[in-house]
Structures are given as structure tokens and as C-alpha cells.
Amino acid sequence: MKSFFQLTVQYGGRTAFAAAMAGVFSLMPAVAQAQIAAELPGPRDEQLIEKPNESVLMKESNLIQEVLEPELIFRVEPTRSKILKTKLPMTRVAITSPDIVEINEFSTTEVEVIGLKAGETTMTIWFAAPDGTSTVLRYLVKVAANTEEQRRAEIEYGKLEARLNELFPNSIVQLIPVADKLIVRGQARDAQEAAQIIAVLGGQSIDQAGNLTMGANLGSAAVLPGAEDLRTTSIIDLLQVPGEQQVMLKVRIAELQRTAARNLGFDFSVSGDNYDVAHIIGAGAGNLTAILDGGDVELFLQATSSNGMAKILAEPTLVTISGKSANFIAGGEFAVPTAVGVGGIGAVSTTFRGFGTQLAFTPTVLDKDKIRLQVAPSFSSINSSNTVDGIPGLDIRGVTTTVDLREGQWLAVAGLIQDEQAGSRVRLPGIGDIPLIGAAFGRQTTTREETELVVLVSPELVHPMEVEQLPLFLPGTDVTDPTNKEFFWHQQIEGRPGYDYRSTVWPAMRHQIHHENHEILKAQRHARKASRHYHECEDYYISGPQGFSH
Template sequence: MRHLGAMALCLGLAVAVGPALAQSSANSAPAAPAAPPVALQPAAELNLLKTIPLTRHPVAITEADTSSAADRRVSLPLHKSLPVELPSDVQDIVVGNPDIADVIVRSPRQVYVSGKALGDTNIFFIGRDGELLRRIEVAVRLDTATLQQTLKELLPGQRVEATAVNDTVFLRGKVPSAAIAANAVGIARRFVAADTNVVNLLEMGGEQQVLLRVRVAEVQKSALKEIDTQANLDLLANDFTFSGLTVGGATTALPFATGTLTVGSGAVTLNLLEQHGLVKTLAEPNLTAISGEEAKMLAGGEFPLPGPPDELGRISVEYKPFGVSLSFIPVVLGPGRISLKIATEVSAFSSAQTINVGVFTLPTLTVRRASTTVELPSGGSLMIAGLLSDDVASSLAGVPGLKDLPIIGPLFRSSSFQRSESELVITVTAFVVAPVDDKALALPTDGFVPSSDLDRYLLGRLHEVYLRREVPIDGVRGPLGYIVE
């Protein structure tokens, strides 16, 4: 700045002295034609700053230097370098944020800019005379070029575009299935620091709705056979009488007691029982969901159960569901291929057993449950669970000793034989579906017509025959209301 002040002072003196010298020379010399006025240039246009020698002190860069330098914007992949050619030898290099980018000087006119971390910064290259050789705006981004090439090689024919914003990669495009979209996301996660730094914006073409049909079929058979014998004997009063007897000779007399057992009336009861049972269970829930989304349904109810008491001693109530439940997550892998994560359950109250807890009598449930993950084509069926059970139980009870006597032993014992057979099958069928017109759908109430009084009382019908026709309007028939022309 001292140099600038001195030069400006000299320039001012030169401008002030110039007219005086011209006037004095005009007085001493003969008259001559007046010279045209000299147009003075501003100091900035004299480019005096370009002649300042390079000193050891920092040099301030003015707007003139900045405008003369060639600006350049560079998008640099992370952990990669880029060569930069300079018009003249470089003396100083200023990096805005050294944590984002670094500069390696190979020669006075060739340097390499390396990306160290994600972000934006700028770099100034200053020449030997203090002039600004070049200014570079550096944006260090993720290596989307390599990611794009990897996606092209591993997913040929798929239109997947990767765009990086700071440390996040956005995937855009349209793919035919969710499996390809999942593969693209998995590839992109190899290029970022965390899995959450990948945003999936891919669209899936084709039908992406899945209809799942589950069948739970069970047949239970039971057989019971019982033979029960009961003997009832009534003994009268003075049932036993004894008399003294003498056994042996005169020299040895041993008393021996004899008695008489008198039986009044008696009865032998024989119970024979044979019982057969058959139970059939069929549940067929249907549910539709979008690919990748979970769907749930419950056809049944909830029953209360007493829970633990609170601080005031009041018993809380919890509700447990029962009935037919279904939940699944479908994923359309490709044309006609579906992956299913299924959980289905059929539960009902069991009349065979209850639990007593305090003053409460709690019911028990019979449950058929299955949970699995399968893959099948659209319209294909698969059995996901099955059970075949055969239980045999027999028992024998009677009077100890008497029940083992020959011939009359069966009168003092009873036997029981019970056998239960159960067969359970759970099948699933999946369809890739599309919406249809409302008229193409059939409902259970279609064609239902309530029975008339004549059909109900005389014929015992609760409804008329199901017909495909319009339901008649109850009430007065004929034109009603107003006619507006």
C-alpha cells in the first residue's frame, strides 16, 4: 500500500505540474498553435498493479486480478484426483477447506487436486508476481460414474439412474419387479458409508397387487368303546353265624369255628357304550396386498381374560383374539413369480378343558397355526403345512383280586378304548391381480330376496331362490313424486 500511495502522489504531481510548465513555456517562447488536450487515464487502467514486484509479505488480490483469472468448476469423485494445467508457474496455493480437497504439486505448471471428503470448497493458484492464475470451485461427490457402470454390468437392460447429493445416493428409473429394485439398492449400498444413505425412488412396472387364498382344512375322527360291569350285593342282618366244632381225637381237642354267609339280594349291571365322532373344519380366508406391503385380516372375535391387578387392587382385563387370522407380505419377483411371507391361524374354543383361576373359569383354545416364507408362480398352489395325528388310549379298572378270576373276573372289571384321528392340511394360492369393473364382481348378497309372508308361514322358506335379477322395491307401486318438464 505504501508503493501505491507513493505512485499516486507522483502521478498527482505530474498532473499538477504539467499545465504550469506549459504556461511558463508559452510566456517565454513565441506564440504557437495550442496543443490538443491530453486525456488522462485512470490509475486502474494503467495496470500499475501488474508491475508490483513479488514481496515476502502477503499480496492482496483485487477485482482486476480475479476477473482476469479463468474460473473453473470441477466435480471430483471421492478419493480420486484430477490434473490441473496452469498458464504460468505457481507460487502459492490457497485451499478453502483442506479437509475436503488437497493439492499435490507435480511441477510449477501442473498440479493434482484430490478429493478427501464430501463437500464443496475452492482453490486459488497465485503466480510468482502475485497474480491470480486460476480459481477452481471443487465439489467432491460420490463416485456415481463407477456406480452407474456397475449397475449397467450387473443389471443389464435395466434403466436405473444413480444421482448423488452430498453423502446420499438416489436411485431413479423404472424396473419390472421388486427383486431387481432390491438388487439395485444392494449394489448402491456398497458405495456409501451407511445403508440409510441410499434412497430408493425406483418405480416398478406391471401389476404389483397379489391376491392370496389360504385353505385350512381339518377332519377329526374319534371312536370310543366302553364295557363296564358293576356288581351290587345286599347282605341281610345276622349275615354270619358260627358254631363250635371239635376236630381230632379225645386226647387232643381243638375247637374249630364254622359259619354261614347269608346273602339277601344282588344285581350285576353291564354297561356297553360305543361312540363315534366326526369334526370337519374348513377356513378359506382371501386377502389382497400391494407388493412389499403387509396385509392382515381377522374373522372371529376377542374374548376377555383377567389380567394382573393394578395398584388399587382392581383386576385388569385383556382381550385375546380368536377365529381365522391371516397376515402376509407379498413381493413380486418378476413376471409371474411371487415371494410370500405368510402367517395364518385358525383358533376356536375347546369344550374339553377349562382352567380355574381363583373365581374365574377360563376357556382354552384349539389352535392351528403356520408361519413360513415360500415362492411360487402366479396361480400356483403349495401346501405349506400338514399334520396327521393318531392317538389311541385304553384303560382297565376293577376290584383287586376279583377282576383277575377266571370266568367271573369280567364281572368285577371295566375296560375303555378310545381312538382319535386328525388330519390337517394348509394350502396357499397366490395370484397377480389387476382391478376389474365393478359389474364383474360377485357378492354373496347378489340375487338374495327375503321371503314373503306366504313363503315364510306356509312353505317355511327364509328366502327365495337366489336369482340374478333386480331386488324389488317394497312399498306402494306406481308413479310417485312430481314430474318436472
């Protein structure tokens, strides 16, 4: 690579450029260096290029007439164009980098040069002379923004920045134009004010309540006269909102159901040798028809009273970042077959329907402790009484709403008090209407169902816990397997907390523990025996006090 930079210096005479390129090359990865080194001429090839032999020079003189370099500089601004009119007709126009400059030929003497983006390229034009010869003119095209326009844009953006800081005194806004983009930096008071700042720059309007509406009533042009001339096509939002931006939502769904049912009635059971007629009363038919021939007639009295109670309490908790949606579901799914037909042929597809506790919400931090919640909690359970073709129904309790709350506040977003009563009576006409006696010829039923439901929500700003804040006990960590004595003798299904009994490996573990305990006891007996012999030896051979010094 050293020879390559020497070659650059000899041909170009730019030692500073060579040194800079050497520094850049040294920072490249090894794979890139190897690839460049393979493509560049080595020391031997460089000597051949610098000192070509006579045959090479003769070949060049026979084949190459002239090497044309750019002769003039042509300047154009990005997204602007210039019309080039020639005195002689043009036969051909070529551009080295079409992504920098675009050429539109209107005629043989008129061409438009359009600047696409900042950069440099070459433009070559061939002219046809009257004598039939061809003339070539080469330009070095430089596409760069006008310094005057850049200076004016900076002034306009500076004024717009000052006006924004006046309109939003609780925020700090900094505008940085880069090419056709506008970078918005700083710190907004809250998320709502940050959205308003971006809306003003984007040309949206804001009503008195602070809500955003589409339109050009209050945009950058309205904030500052002349700002509509600023060439900004996209806005990059880098505004920051101080404070915690993680929101934890607590939801409580509490439901209590009470039911009561009472039945009173008589049933007949009539049976013969070859027939059986049962439950005549209550069959819905107004007539009684029976042939009693050598059969039995039985009378049943039915008088029942039943009460029921059901309690549902669900408390899902979910955490997400301000402005982002989060979903939580705890439950299950059951299959629902669906009949479909393709080409006149019937088929059955299966879809799954979920049930359980579901929670979906989107929080937006409006102030330091004010949070806007779009929340949709729901709770569903299987109702076997609504089964159709083997597919059970669902009892669903849910709500979808948007509320504003302070951190830690609770709000009942939904509530329900429902009281249902129903009654029915079936009897034989005439005799069934006689007091007291009519009860033996009919059946009557009454039911009542009471339901109370409330849905509470509470937001809280949270941050991740440190290691020392992690709770030591999690749900289920203190639940252990009962020992054989606890299970068979005491009839317990949970063991003592803190005593890890494993019924899967206990037979092998018991043998191992017994063996280890036996070895420990054996070692302890050996140690006591050795210690006793040691003290006996001391007492026999040493006169006076003996032992370790203190």
C-alpha cells in the same frame, strides 16, 4: 403494490427484477397479497420517504453517522472452512444468517468461517485501533460449491452409473447428484435386483446367492476406485419395477377329525333308609364296603360305542402390495381376567384373546411371475374341554414359513397326520380278573382319535377390476325374506330368489299395493268404457272405414 415496485426501480435501478417480482406477486394467493400490501408502505408513505422534509433530514444527520454496506466478497464452500487472521485485534464478529455460516473465534486475531449450506449472508467485524478508535469491515459471504469439485463429482457419478449398468445388464440405472443427496432413477428387472442396486450404493455386500449382508466388502468404493470420495450422505430410491405389484394370496386350511369310543362295565346302586351308596365300581378304591339293611341293590350294565367326525375348511384370501405386510382375521374374542396387585391391593384386569381364522403374509415380487412369500396362516377354535376357572382353551393350527412360488402355483406349506389311542380298565382285584365273570366287577374304555391337516398357499398377481367386471351377485344378494305362506305353510326360512319380501313393512305395503291395484283397475275400466263410447260415436257419425291410418 404498483408504488412498491416503482420504489424498487428508483432505488435499485433494476427494472427486470421489478417486473419479475410483479409476476411472482400476481401468482400469490389473495390472502398473501393482502398481508404483503399491509406491511409495505402505501403511495402516501412512499412520497414521504422519497421526499423527506427538512426536520427528518436534520434528525438523520444528527443521529446517523454512516451507513455501511458490504465492501468485500468472502467465498467458502459448504461443509468447508477458512481461517481468517487479522493484524488488529477483533472486538466483535456478527453474522446475519447463522444457518448459512458459522463462526468460531479462536483468539482476538484468529477466527474460523465455516460454510453450512449454500446461500449468501453478511459478516461484520469490529477492530480495535491502537488510538482507541474502532474500525468496521463488512463482507458479503457467499457459500457455494466448488465448480471443480462439482465437475469431478459428475464425472465420478457418470462412471459409477456406467459400472452399475454393466453389473446389472437387465436394469436401467440413472444417478442424479443433488447437493448431498443421490437420486437413483430408472427401471429394475425385479424387486430383488432393485434392492441389490441400492445395497451397492449404500456400501453393503452381496453374496453369490444374491442376499444382502452388512459390510463394506462391495460398496460404491469397491465398484469404482475413487468413488469413496463422493460426498453422498443419503440415497433417494426412485427405481421402478415393471409389471403388476399387487399380490393376492389364497390359503386353504383343511382338517378332518374322526373319533371312536367304546365303553363296557357294570355299576352298582345300593340304597337304604338313611344312606345311599352308588357307583362303587370304578370309584378307584380297591375295597367294597356297604351295609345292606332293608335296602335295595341295583345292577346296571353299560355297553356303549360312539363315533364322531369333524371337518374344518377355511379359505381366507388377502391382497397387498409387494413388500408390504397384510393381516386378516375372521373370528371373535373372549375375556380373560388377570389378577394384578398394586401397592398390596389386589385387582383384576381383563384382556381379550382372539380365535378364528387369521392370516398374515408379506409378498415380494422377485421376477415377472416369481413371488417370495413370508406367510403365517392359523386357525383356532374354542375347546370347552380345556376350561380352567371358567376360561375356555383353544385348539390352534398354524404355520409360519417363507417360500418361493410362481404365479398360480399351489404349495402345501404344512401337513399333519395324527393318530391317538387310549385305553383304561378299572376292576375289583381277584374276582375282576376272572374271564366273563370279571366283566361284571369292572369297567373298561378305549378311545381313538385320527386327525389329518393340510395347509395350502397360492399367490397370484392381480390388478383392480373395471366397472363392467364387477360381479352382479355377491354372497347373500339372492337371499330374501320368506313370505307368510312360505314360512308358515311351507316351513321355509329363505324366500324365493329375486322376490324381495319385507316382513317389517309388509302390512303397510300390502294395503298400499292393494289400493294402487284398485286405482289401476278403476282407471283401466274407465279407459275401456271411454274407448267403447268413442268407437260407437265413430260408427254412428262416420260412413265407411274409420280409424288411424297406417
